[in-house]
Amino acid sequence: MARNRMPKVKVNEMEEHYAQFEIHDTDCSVANALRRVMIAEVVTMAVDLVTFEENTSVLNDEIIAHRLGLIPLKYQYREGETRLRDDIRTTLSSERDIQRRFRFTRECDCDEYCQWCAVKLTLGVAFDERAKHRPEREKDLPLVVTSNDLISEDNDVRPVHFETDAEADDSVDQGITIVKLAKGQELRFTAIAKLGIGKEHSKWSPVSKCVFRPQPHVHLDxxxxxxxxxxxxxxxxxxxxxxxxxxxxxxxxxxxxxxxxxxxxxxxxxxxxxxxxxxxxxxxxxxMISAFASDTNFIFDIESVGSIPVDDLVLCAIYELKRKLLDLQLAVNDLKDDDDDD
Amino acid sequence: MNAPERHKAYLLEDDEARVEYAKDQKIPNAGLFTIYKEDHTIGNLVRMQLLRDSDVRFAGYKLPHPLEHRCLVKVQTTGAKPKEVFLRSISDLHSEFDYLDRYFREEVLRFKEAT
Structure with missing residues (x-):
């Protein structure tokens, strides 16, 4: 009885932020599980708590806090420098997995947050202060505060400004716009970034696009x-x-x-x-034509927001699914046998 | 505000088990698995894998209500214990994802070397 399958993968395109690949010899339910996990259950980091010290900009605190949450934060494992968690139970996942470095705040034994479950980012921009260093003809123009002004206190985590270097070259801004300041205005805050998943809030979702479609089989006469x-x-x-x-x-x-x-x-x-x-x-x-959708082969298109490179993202999703299945297996094993005598 | 808390969709309560099993009182060799804090991702995956098993006569799943975070999987077998068949499906899926994991790593490596 051949129950389990041996799926094959074919990569068509793979960049840091975009990938197209095919999965062969599997089932729609597997492809869909993978898609769902990539969207909603891969762990990433995002700003979750903001303490404002000064905000005289045109946007109020809540709007700015929301905009900060949506800035992707990238965790980068640095060989020899990043200190990984020592309480981790498994080494199955790659050290590039953010969970090898950070804990969920709810699982951490610290009081509020600590270096093992959160990252502090600070920003302090005052129009008048910056105006001193701007060229004369730009002095009175609105000052754009971007993700580039966010200073991360942890070297492993930094805000993502652009998807590619080409995009950075094309843009007139230094990063993702947070707010524009006019003369006399100032913005100062500390932001705490925490781990989370897309099910809690979509700011933790690592993908902007994650779709699959069945591979078409076309025959032309x-x-x-x-x-x-x-x-x-x-x-x-x-x-x-x-x-x-x-x-x-x-x-x-x-x-x-x-x-x-x-x-x-x-x-x-x-x-x-x-x-x-x-x-x-x-x-x-x-x-003279026949075409049908394959039941076993699927084409995935994935775009990452920048918090995780797509190849790691897929591996994280597979790992998460394996974790779920193992969890379920252990739970079913633990079920009492009392009413199972048929 | 009375909005339900978001983490209730994926975190088990303190006294909550992941799975409950109830033997069907009317149908022989049948049972109902209630998986807490799981959704279509696991429900559909397990159901489709159960259906591939020749010992399974019926397999179906449902999410009874969008605000109740549990997934019901009903299984009827031709004679085997539903629990064993269920475990078999899960380990088959686990090995499938294991295989996918390894194959994907190799394929990405091959692609990166080629370009």
Whole structure:
């Protein structure tokens, strides 16, 4: 009885903030569990408590506190420098996992917060103070306070300003805008960042996009299509929105061009239209395309907000699922046997 | 304010067990697992894995109410103990994710070396 599966992975694209990969030979429920955990149950750090000392900006304290919560904080393991927790029970996860460094505040034995469960960030910006160092022609312009002005007291955790260096080069700002200050205004606070998960508040969710779709299996009847005159082949392409179907080589002479699927993600939505059309065009009334969604292969698209690189994110999600299953297994094992005599 | 506390959705209460099991009083070889503080993530995963087992005659799950954080999984087998079948499914899933974990690491490494 072959109950368990051996899923395969194929990485199509992988950058720090974006990944597309395929999982083969598994089930929709596994793909969906992975997706759900990545969105709502991977542990990250976010600002949770803010104490304002001075706020004469146009935004009130609550709005600024909310904006601070949404700034991604990145934990970076530094070889030889980061002091990991010594009370951790397992070494199964990678040391890049934030939980090897920090505890949840509720599980920590400190009174309020400490270096093992929280990170303190401070910010102090006064318009008049900064104006002294600004160029003469910019002196009266509003001062943009960004995530770059947040100073983290822990070297392992820092705010994420931009996704990529290219984005940083393009931007006129130094980071994520918190508030703009005018003449005479000042902002000073300390913020406490804590561990949490997306189920508590979406500021702890590490992804901005996390979707999967079944891999489409498309079969085009090349013989039948090549017998059609070029004008009719163009008609088939036009049955779908631009970019879904196309030719393999646009420069080749029309009779040598092959019809191919250009957008795997969209073809399933239009396959019925193409089917009906090709049935009408065909002398035998047979359709020239068949496409169906795979039950076992899935394509994931993931975008990280910057708090965790995507490859670590997927591993954290798998680890979290394994933890859940183990927890459940132990709990079922512990169930009393009294009414189980059938 | 009377908004429910968010952590109640994923943290067990002090005196709460993760799982309760109740044997079905009318149907032979059937039982109901109540998994506390879990949702579709685990419910659907376990149900689909149970259905792959040839000893399982019926497997279904539901979340009775969006504000009650528990997940019910009902299992009927062809003769085996529901508890054993349930454990089997969980360990199968665990080894599947183990495999996925290793394969993903290797594949990412291979991809990074290639680029």
């Amino acid at each position: 090349d013989d039948a299509i090549s017998k059609l005159p070029p004008a009719l082949r163009d008609l088939i392409i036009q049955a779908c929105p631009a970019g879904v179907l196309g030719y393999n080589d646009d420069d080749a002479p029309p009779e040598n061009r092959k019809l191919v699927v250009k957008n795997d993600a969209a073809i399933l939505d239009f396959v019925d239209d193409v089917k009906t059309l090709t049935q009408r065009l065909s002398p035998t009334g047979k359709s």
